[in-house]
Amino acid sequence: MTSPRRTESEPVRREQILSAARKVLADKGYDNVKVSDIAAEAGIAQGTFYLYFASKKSVVIALGRRMMELVAPRLARTYDPAATFHESLPRYIEVMFQTASENADLCRIMSVGEESNHEELEAEMLAEGHPIAAHMYRMFHQGIERGEIDGVDIEIAMKLVMGMLKTGIQEANCFGQPGTGDRIKETLTRMLINAFPKK
Amino acid sequence: MTSPRRTESEPVRREQILSAARKVLADKGYDNVKVSDIAAEAGIAQGTFYLYFASKKSVVIALGRRMMELVAPRLARTYDPAATFHESLPRYIEVMFQTASENADLCRIMSVGEESNHEELEAEMLAEGHPIAAHMYRMFHQGIERGEIDGVDIEIAMKLVMGMLKTGIQEANCFGQPGTGDRIKETLTRMLINAFPKK
Amino acid sequence: MTSPRRTESEPVRREQILSAARKVLADKGYDNVKVSDIAAEAGIAQGTFYLYFASKKSVVIALGRRMMELVAPRLARTYDPAATFHESLPRYIEVMFQTASENADLCRIMSVGEESNHEELEAEMLAEGHPIAAHMYRMFHQGIERGEIDGVDIEIAMKLVMGMLKTGIQEANCFGQPGTGDRIKETLTRMLINAFPKK
Amino acid sequence: MTSPRRTESEPVRREQILSAARKVLADKGYDNVKVSDIAAEAGIAQGTFYLYFASKKSVVIALGRRMMELVAPRLARTYDPAATFHESLPRYIEVMFQTASENADLCRIMSVGEESNHEELEAEMLAEGHPIAAHMYRMFHQGIERGEIDGVDIEIAMKLVMGMLKTGIQEANCFGQPGTGDRIKETLTRMLINAFPKK
DNA sequence: GATGAATGAGTTTTCATTCAT
DNA sequence: TATGAATGAAAACTCATTCAT
Numbered sequence: 001m002t003s004p005r006r007t008e009s010e011p012v013r014r015e016q017i018l019s020a021a022r023k024v025l026a027d028k029g030y031d032n033v034k035v036s037d038i039a040a041e042a043g044i045a046q047g048t049f050y051l052y053f054a055s056k057k058s059v060v061i062a063l064g065r066r067m068m069e070l071v072a073p074r075l076a077r078t079y080d081p082a083a084t085f086h087e088s089l090p091r092y093i094e095v096m097f098q099t100a101s102e103n104a105d106l107c108r109i110m111s112v113g114e115e116s117n118h119e120e121l122e123a124e125m126l127a128e129g130h131p132i133a134a135h136m137y138r139m140f141h142q143g144i145e146r147g148e149i150d151g152v153d154i155e156i157a158m159k160l161v162m163g164m165l166k167t168g169i170q171e172a173n174c175f176g177q178p179g180t181g182d183r184i185k186e187t188l189t190r191m192l193i194n195a196f197p198k199k
Numbered sequence: 200m201t202s203p204r205r206t207e208s209e210p211v212r213r214e215q216i217l218s219a220a221r222k223v224l225a226d227k228g229y230d231n232v233k234v235s236d237i238a239a240e241a242g243i244a245q246g247t248f249y250l251y252f253a254s255k256k257s258v259v260i261a262l263g264r265r266m267m268e269l270v271a272p273r274l275a276r277t278y279d280p281a282a283t284f285h286e287s288l289p290r291y292i293e294v295m296f297q298t299a300s301e302n303a304d305l306c307r308i309m310s311v312g313e314e315s316n317h318e319e320l321e322a323e324m325l326a327e328g329h330p331i332a333a334h335m336y337r338m339f340h341q342g343i344e345r346g347e348i349d350g351v352d353i354e355i356a357m358k359l360v361m362g363m364l365k366t367g368i369q370e371a372n373c374f375g376q377p378g379t380g381d382r383i384k385e386t387l388t389r390m391l392i393n394a395f396p397k398k
Numbered sequence: 399m400t401s402p403r404r405t406e407s408e409p410v411r412r413e414q415i416l417s418a419a420r421k422v423l424a425d426k427g428y429d430n431v432k433v434s435d436i437a438a439e440a441g442i443a444q445g446t447f448y449l450y451f452a453s454k455k456s457v458v459i460a461l462g463r464r465m466m467e468l469v470a471p472r473l474a475r476t477y478d479p480a481a482t483f484h485e486s487l488p489r490y491i492e493v494m495f496q497t498a499s500e501n502a503d504l505c506r507i508m509s510v511g512e513e514s515n516h517e518e519l520e521a522e523m524l525a526e527g528h529p530i531a532a533h534m535y536r537m538f539h540q541g542i543e544r545g546e547i548d549g550v551d552i553e554i555a556m557k558l559v560m561g562m563l564k565t566g567i568q569e570a571n572c573f574g575q576p577g578t579g580d581r582i583k584e585t586l587t588r589m590l591i592n593a594f595p596k597k
Numbered sequence: 598m599t600s601p602r603r604t605e606s607e608p609v610r611r612e613q614i615l616s617a618a619r620k621v622l623a624d625k626g627y628d629n630v631k632v633s634d635i636a637a638e639a640g641i642a643q644g645t646f647y648l649y650f651a652s653k654k655s656v657v658i659a660l661g662r663r664m665m666e667l668v669a670p671r672l673a674r675t676y677d678p679a680a681t682f683h684e685s686l687p688r689y690i691e692v693m694f695q696t697a698s699e700n701a702d703l704c705r706i707m708s709v710g711e712e713s714n715h716e717e718l719e720a721e722m723l724a725e726g727h728p729i730a731a732h733m734y735r736m737f738h739q740g741i742e743r744g745e746i747d748g749v750d751i752e753i754a755m756k757l758v759m760g761m762l763k764t765g766i767q768e769a770n771c772f773g774q775p776g777t778g779d780r781i782k783e784t785l786t787r788m789l790i791n792a793f794p795k796k
Numbered sequence: 797g798a799t800g801a802a803t804g805a806g807t808t809t810t811c812a813t814t815c816a817t
Numbered sequence: 818t819a820t821g822a823a824t825g826a827a828a829a830c831t832c833a834t835t836c837a838t
Contacts, residue, residue, distance in 0.1 A: 013801090034828060045803045050830065156379070156386045159370055160363050167362020171355075180355070187355045191394040212818095234812060244820045246814080255812065411822090432807065443824045448809065554777070554784045557768055558761050565760025569753075578753070585753045589792040607797095632833060642799045644835080653833065803835075814824075 014052050017042045018066065021059045026105035030060060060109060067106045071099050072131035079135060085143030086198060090189050092135065096165060097172065097185045104173040133158065149196040161192060213251045216241045217265065220258045225304030229259060259308065266305045270298050271330035278334060284342030285397060289388050291334065295364060296371065296384045303372040332357065348395040360391060412450045415440045416464070419457045424503035428458060458507060465504045469497050470529035477533060483541030484596060488587050490533065494563060495570065495583045502571040531556065547594040559590060611649045614639045615663065618656045623702030627657060657706065664703045668696050669728035676732060682740030683795060687786050689732065693762060694769065694782045701770040730755065746793040758789060 020042035024033050035056050039046045053059050074095045080088070100107050136158050143149040168188040172181040219241035223232050234255050238245045252258050273294045279287070299306050335357050342348040367387040371380040418440035422431050433454050437444045451457050472493045478486070498505050534556050541547040566586040570579040617639035621630050632653050636643045650656050671692045677685070697704050733755050740746040765785040769778040 010801095035830080036828080046829090047803055047805095047831080048801080051801070056829075152389075153382055153386055156370075156383050157390065160367055160383075160387055160390060163366025163370075164359050164363040167365075168359055171358055171362075183352055184355050184359075187352055188359055190351075191356065191359060194396055195390040195394040197393055197396070209818095233810085238821095245812090246820055246822095247818080249813070250818070408822095433809085434807085444808090445810080445824055445826095446822080449822070454808075551780055551784055554768075554781050555788070558765055558781075558785055558788060561764025561768075562757050562761040565763075566757055569756055569760075581750055582753050582757075585750055586757055588749075589754070589757060592794055593788040593792040595791055595794070610797095631831085636800095643833090644799050644801095645797080647834070648797070799836100799838085801835105801837095803833100804831105805833105806831090810827090812824100812826100814822105815820100816822095817820080 010052075013044075013048075017044070017049060017052050018059065018062060022063055022105060022109065025060065025063070025109045030109075063106060064110050067099075067103060067110060068130070068132060070103060070106075071096060074099060075132065075135045084146070085139060085148040085196065086193060088139045088143075089192060089196075092139065093165070093185065093189050093192065097169060097181065100169045100173050101181060107170060107173045136161070143196070147199055150199060152196070157196075164188060164192070209251075212243075212247075216243070216248060216251050217258065217261060221262055221304060221308065224259065224262070224308045229308075262305060263309050266298075266302060266309060267329070267331055269302060269305075270295060271334075273298060274331065274334045283345070284338060284347040284395065285392060287338045287342075288391060288395075291338065292364070292384065292388050292391065296368060296380070299368045299372050300380060306369060306372045335360070342395070346398055349398060351395070356395075363387060363391070408450075411442075411446075415442070415447060415450050416457065416460060420461055420503055420507065423458065423461070423507045428507075461504060462508050465497075465501060465508060466528070466530060468501060468504075469494060472497060473530065473533045482544070483537060483546040483594065484591060486537045487590060487594075490537065491563070491583065491587050491590065495567060495579065498567045498571050499579060505568060505571045534559070541594070545597055548597060550594070555594075562586060562590070607649075610641075610645075614641070614646060614649050615656065615659060619660055619702060619706065622657065622660070622706045627706075660703060661707050664696075664700060664707060665727070665729055667700060667703075668693060671696060672729060672732045681743070682736060682745040682793065683790060685736045685740075686789060686793075689736065690762070690782065690786050690789065694766060694778065697766045697770050698778060704767060704770045733758070740793070744796055747796060749793070754793075761785060761789070 017038065021033075021038045024037050024041050028037075033056075035049055036046050038056075038059065039049045042049075053062065075092060078088075078091050078095050080091075083091070137154060140149075140152065140154045140157060144151050144154075165188070168184050172184045176184065216237065220232075220237045223236050223240050227236075234248055235245050237255075237258065238248045241248075252261065274291060277287075277290050277294050279290075282290070336353060339348075339351065339353045339356060343350050343353075364387070367383050371383045375383065415436065419431075419436045422435050422439050426435075431454075433447055434444050436454075436457065437447045440447070451460065473490060476486075476489050476493050478489075481489070535552060538547075538550065538552045538555060542549050542552075563586070566582050570582045574582065614635065618630075618635045621634050621638050625634075632646055633643050635653075635656065636646045639646075650659065672689060675685075675688050675692050677688075680688070734751060737746075737749065737751045737754060741748050741751075762785070765781050769781045773781065
């Protein structure tokens with residue numbers, strides 16, 4: 001009745017559930033996955049799931065956050081205060097495409113789920129304080145200050161750039177045929193570089 | 200007991216359902232709307248719904264198609280064979296923002312629903328034969344042929360442009376604060392014009 | 399997949415469910431009965447249950463109401479404006495015991511269920527306007543007015559009398575050994591007659 | 598990590614749990630209280646709870662028993678072999694109302710819970726050997742023997758009296774508006790005194 | 797004795813869809 | 818064509834209880 005009671009340490013268990021969720025969600029999609037599927041994949045009881053996550057939705061959010069936690073430090077490493085806007089932009093794009101392609105399943109999951117997840121997630125992703133947004137913002141800000149590009153409404157420009165990035169990344173990793181990734185990345189990079197021409 | 204049973208002609212009835220669906224979906228969102236809500240709003244019996252639509256999902260798709268059917272003729276009207284790429288692009292953007300703002304509810308609905316809807320819808324929207332895609336495609340094609348812009352992988356460029364448009368339009372109509380619409384449209388237009396610089 | 403679609407008229411169906419519920423509830427008690435048990439007993443699908451009752455709880459309440467609807471007209475028939483308090487009281491007791499013994503299962507059910515049911519039910523039973531309460535009230539009121547009994551706080555007296563009646567009736571029909579009913583009724587009648595002595 | 602582990606002596610710990618349970622149950626009601634709530638309130642681990650009580654239900658029963666254990670010695674103290682039935686009865690009523698009002702929360706708890714609790718509890722309360730029942734029984738028995746009151750079926754009379762007492766006490770402490778307590782007690786006393794008239 | 801992580805059975809309710817009338 | 822009563826699968830979440838440590 002009671003199976004192996006191997007009590008893993010809390011973070012381990014959480015991780016275990018997270019990667020089980022990652023797997024089944026990437027395979028079958030949010031709506032086709034039951035909490036019991038995740039639990040089964042993680043080798044735990046359903047109830048245990050709820051010891052670590054408040055709801056099915058919250059795992060997806062955690063997974064999204066995870067994705068962002070992956071990008072943030074890479075962006076930080078990429079950051080070069082001396083680099084111009086037109087040097088930084090392609091590097092950032094590169095980092096995001098790279099991270100995305102290494103975590104294609106996470107991408108797929110993030111493009112999924114209930115509408116509400118998205119808004120929460122995207123809101124968080126673009127929030128003032130968030131590292132990704134922060135990097136982007138600084139890039140634009142410095143670019144304008146240093147006179148490298150024309151003035152823009154940074155908020156808006158960022159959202160549009162993110163929208164295009166998201167489209168490109170998802171196309172490259174989720175929907176498009178494999179192999180198109182690089183062409184997409186290059187096209188996107190060129191378009192964005194052009195979009196904010198050197199003064 | 201003797202219910203009205205006023206047999207409207209098929210297309211009329213379909214329309215009636217469609218606009219009922221539009222209303223309730225825009226109000227409450229896909230997951231919070233029952234087929235019976237749509238039926239009630241349309242003033243028909245639940246069963247009747249299924250005489251005109253195969254499933255709940257299919258209304259959303261029909262509504263999405265409707266949105267595209269709204270844009271297509273306007274694009275056609277806007278189409279000017281003599282116009283250059285850089286003249287056409289802003290006009291097309293204008294048309295889409297305009298249509299979207301006149302049909303903000305449809306926008307909201309389209310940003311909603313199950314993942315599957317989206318893929319179906321977006322696939323259809325970008326399909327070779329579709330009028331919207333066709334217009335965009337021609338615009339790019341002619342632009343390149345006439346030497347107005349550099350060569351690009353049109354498929355990819357189109358997807359990216361659409362991605363940015365979608366982001367901008369939804370931001371303008373669904374999420375962003377009211378009033379930002381014009382600023383978004385202008386920023387987006389400038390960015391895209393720049394993205395494909397005059398040769 | 400779809401079994402006999404014999405559409406009974408609404409009240410018939412309701413009755414059908416009500417008596418199924420009455421049966422299984424009396425047998426197994428509120429907490430041990432699933433909605434599916436009631437549905438099975440009624441020979442309908444689970445979903446159908448919810449077409450006629452809003453919740454499991456609401457059937458019990460309906461059943462309770464039913465019990466009161468049984469008593470009320472009998473009390474009305476028993477009512478004799480000319481009768482003194484001491485003539486009326488035993489008759490009322492008689493009526494209640496009689497009704498209860500004819501509907502012993504309903505009694506059992508009413509002594510059951512979640513606390514909330516009871517309060518709702520009992521509140522309703524004693525509510526100003528309710529026929530049972532009304533009869534009792536009038537009996538006391540007239541008794542006092544005509545000088546047949548001493549003054550009392552009718553509200554309180556009624557509650558206490560009802561409490562004793564409930565105990566007696568449940569003892570007679572639910573818990574006590576069969577056959578004690580009459581002895582209980584007689585003892586109770588005598589006690590209550592004495593409790594409000596002739597002046 | 599090194600939690601207090603202050604091993605209280607068994608009865609102390611039991612008491613600790615009991616009063617925690619008393620508190621939370623009175624506040625939120627049986628169905629809305631989790632074992633973990635009780636444990637938390639008691640400052641112990643969930644598992645520890647089960648070292649002292651066999652089940653959630655059993656605490657309620659223990660609490661009920663506790664109530665009776667409170668009444669019993671008071672009744673004993675009140676007991677006066679020389680007192681007549683009509684002297685004893687009001688004193689007993691007084692004692693019960695008094696104890697109940699001092700322990701209104703226990704009253705509330707006892708009027709709650711699953712049906713099963715009640716029957717167990719009430720059965721126990723009226724069982725031959727139980728002190729409360731014993732006192733009542735003796736009171737009736739002596740009253741009859743000494744010719745102070747007419748013969749009655751003591752078992753039945755007791756049950757009815759207890760039913761009325763329970764109603765009155767709960768009305769006074771749980772449901773009725775505060776302040777009515779005394780009026781209820783007086784009405785009840787008068788009614789019961791009358792119910793068993795002096796010969 | 798104490799802990800608290802793990803268990804997993806258990807149940808109400810919803811709602812898309814069907815189909816006899 | 819229209820109806821709307823009937824269907825029944827489906828799933829998230831809770832929580833009393835256990836037991837390895």
